[in-house]
Amino acid sequence: MRYMLLFHYREASEESIGAEAIAAGMRAMAAYAATLEQAGILVGGQVLRPSADSTTLTLVDGEPRIQDGPFADTKEQLGGVIVIDVPDLDAALEWARQAPPLAWGTVEVRPGAVHLEGGTWVPSS
Numbered sequence: 001m002r003y004m005l006l007f008h009y010r011e012a013s014e015e016s017i018g019a020e021a022i023a024a025g026m027r028a029m030a031a032y033a034a035t036l037e038q039a040g041i042l043v044g045g046q047v048l049r050p051s052a053d054s055t056t057l058t059l060v061d062g063e064p065r066i067q068d069g070p071f072a073d074t075k076e077q078l079g080g081v082i083v084i085d086v087p088d089l090d091a092a093l094e095w096a097r098q099a100p101p102l103a104w105g106t107v108e109v110r111p112g113a114v115h116l117e118g119g120t121w122v123p124s125s
Contacts, residue, residue, distance in 0.1 A: 002043060002112035002124050003092035005082045009105030011050055017104075028100035029080070036084060036095065043115075045082035079105065083112070 029047070036042035048054075056067045079101065086092050089111065096107045112124040 001088060001092075002083055002085050002115055003089070004110045004112060005045075005084065005092075005096050005099060006108040006110060007079045007081065007099065007101035007105060008077055008108060009079050009101060011052075011077050025100060025104070032098065032100055033082065035098075036082065041084045041086050041095070043083035043085050045080065047080040048078060051077060083115075 026047070033042060033045060058065050058067065082099075084092060084095055086095065089109070092109050092111075096102070096109045099107045101107055114121045114123050116122075
């Protein structure tokens with residue numbers, strides 16, 4: 001079963017913790033990802049740019065509306081994601097407990113419903 005670990009944090013905290021702490025956090029995440037890869041459960045992952053750099057599409061009166069920059073109506077403070085393939089929720093939670101972002105934010109564990117594999121949507125088991 002595939003689970004996505006979503007790492008949420010307060011973006012304003014980046015300014016207060018400093019560049020050295022951010023670099024240490026990135027090293028911790030790299031080591032965590034390497035551990036997941038060595039365990040054979042890492043499907044993929046990515047650190048995301050700040051929400052101010054995101055672009056959001058919404059449908060307004062049947063037409064897509066693009067919102068970008070820091071003044072969009074909705075900005076989720078999502079810092080990154082990792083997808084793992086483990087037997088069950090208990091295993092996913094055990095790996096999530098070891099995620100470095102837990103020290104400065106939250107780790108959401110969300111089961112996958114389907115995933116893209118070779119251009120085809122495949123139900124998660």
